[in-house]
Amino acid sequence: MTHYSIGELARLTGMSTRTIRFYSDSGLVPVAGRTAGGFRAYDADGLTRLRLVRTLRDLGIDLPTARRVLASELSVAEVARAHAEAIDAQMRTLRLRRAVLRVVARNGEVEMVHELARLSEEQRQAILDDFFEEVFGGFDLEPGFSRAMRSVRIELPDDPSTEQLEAWVELANLVRDPDFRASIRRMSEKHQELRAAGVDMSTPPQGQMAAFQDVIAQAATALKSGINPRSDDARRIVEQINATWGAAAGQSTYVSLVESLNNFGDPRAERYWVLLARINGWPPVPDTTAERAWLVEASKA
Known part of the structure; x- marks a missing residue:
């Protein structure tokens, strides 16, 4: 049976002897025996385990999870799938932060942009629904028009582009602008007057x-x-x-x-x-x- 010293493992794996000794002391790579001089020796299974640990660590897998993989409590496929999903979530967060920073760099509004970017889908829609209620509520509008307007949804992606985030910030400010709301209410009032006068206000x-x-x-x-x-x-x-x-x-x-x-x-x-x-x-x-x-x-x- 082939045995390897720590120095040989370091040469074969590209890892430092200090790191290999740490993994060995942690029980991840068990010692297969001792040399005549009393130094640690490792077998082919130890080399395979060490290479797997190195790969998992390079991919960002923590040591407790790596230990469970080596103990056959988790499969590599299960760990890879879970870790890939975690990375996806991190990437979405990072892309959102990048978009926020780019928007802030253009308009300088840090807190407002950050808060609008962090809103949930329901919170974003609540801003739009409040706008609809104020500008259309209480008016006798053409039913199809009213339904079409109120059915509009805000569908900002989890990882929006800078342009999408800028558009959302501008839209949120627009629909909360009292002057714009007053203008749309005047349009609704005129819509009601024309409809009452017999003008077809449908599409x-x-x-x-x-x-x-x-x-x-x-x-x-x-x-x-x-x-x-x-x-x-x-x-x-x-x-x-x-x-x-x-x-x-x-x-x-x-x-x-x-x-x-x-x-x-x-x-x-x-x-x-x-x-x-x-x-x-x-x-x-x-x-x-x-x-x-x-x-x-x-x-x-």
């Missing part, structure tokens, strides 16, 4: 949705062309837009697009959806703030 038909995209495209073209929103050219564009919008609405009583933008065109409302899409990983919502602003100013002229 626009497909033709009207397509018309809206065309309208935004026209406004974008006007902006690129440098058309002054208070010019005669802008007035003619607005008149054409309203005629197209009315035809697409397909109803005798409707709200003109420009009137709708005046009543419901707070750019922060669009920003709300841009941020929500970023948080939840939805397809990006295009920012049409500039086009809407041009249409509103042109209509006022």
Whole structure:
């Protein structure tokens, strides 16, 4: 039977003799015998056990767990699975900390960012639900609209990207802003008034949705062309837009697009959806703030 001295084990495993002696004294690698000079000797099983202990320790497994593996109380597969899950949790925590630090580095708000990042899913949703109750509660709104708005969920991942965390911080501050809440309440009040007047406030038909995209495209073209929103050219564009919008609405009583933008065109409302899409990983919502602003100013002229 082959026997190894501590020095030979150190050469074969790359470990120090001091470490091997510690593992031996701990009972992890038992002594197989003694040399003629009285020095410790180890057999092939001791070498195998030592290599396994070294591997487990390199992977971050603590000594008590390594001892249980060597005693066949736990399998290597069980330990690997549990340790991998623990590392996953640590990585999520580290990624979240990294995202928090990067957001703090950009805006300097340490405590606020940290607290918002640490909220549970239920706590995040409670912020949004409180917003919904204040801005929509008590109004007679179109049922489908109300259900759609209140069904929105915040789905921030456990390990969000810096962009997602930044979007959540901005959204949380936005929906808690008293001025923004007041603006959305005014929109809800106007929604109720128009509905009571017989205006169909349900989701626009497909033709009207397509018309809206065309309208935004026209406004974008006007902006690129440098058309002054208070010019005669802008007035003619607005008149054409309203005629197209009315035809697409397909109803005798409707709200003109420009009137709708005046009543419901707070750019922060669009920003709300841009941020929500970023948080939840939805397809990006295009920012049409500039086009809407041009249409509103042109209509006022």
